[in-house]
Amino acid sequence: MPADPTDDWTPVGIVFDGDPIELDGVNPWQHSWRSTGEVALVRHPANPTQVHDVWVYEIEADGRTIRFAAGELSNTVWGFYRPWR
Numbered sequence: 563m564p565a566d567p568t569d570d571w572t573p574v575g576i577v578f579d580g581d582p583i584e585l586d587g588v589n590p591w592q593h594s595w596r597s598t599g600e601v602a603l604v605r606h607p608a609n610p611t612q613v614h615d616v617w618v619y620e621i622e623a624d625g626r627t628i629r630f631a632a633g634e635l636s637n638t639v640w641g642f643y644r645p646w647r
Contacts, residue, residue, distance in 0.1 A: 571631050571643040573607035579638040585621075586628050590642070593621040595632075602631040604643050616641065 577583045580591055598618045606612035616633025631643040 567603040567605050567613050570646055571602050571604050572646050573604070574630070574642040574644050576607060576635065576639060576641050579634075579640060583642055585630050585642060585644060586626075588621065588623040588628055590619075590621055590628075590630065590632070593623055595619040595621055598629070602643065604631060604633075604641070606635055607641065614641065616643065 574585060575583050582589050582591070596619060598620060600618040601615050602618050603613060603615055606614060612635075614633055614635055616631045618629065618631045620627050620629050622628075629645055632640055635641045
């Protein structure tokens with residue numbers, strides 16, 4: 563069981579593998595993801611009692627770096643999170 567999650571990440575959404583989702587105006591599936599080597603502990607947006615460890619990534623798009631966390635929450639179902647601002 564993962565440790566307690568932090569409130570450092572806010573959910574953006576849950577999608578099936580490859581379905582469009584928007585992170586700061588960009589669909590991450592259309593870009594190369596660069597792992598930061600960090601792991602974020604997050605709650606499942608639809609079931610907050612479930613805690614998941616997901617990797618933190620960055621993508622380069624439109625001249626900026628977009629940082630996000632993402633992971634497969636269930637078979638082909640992905641959760642996306644952004645840093646709490």
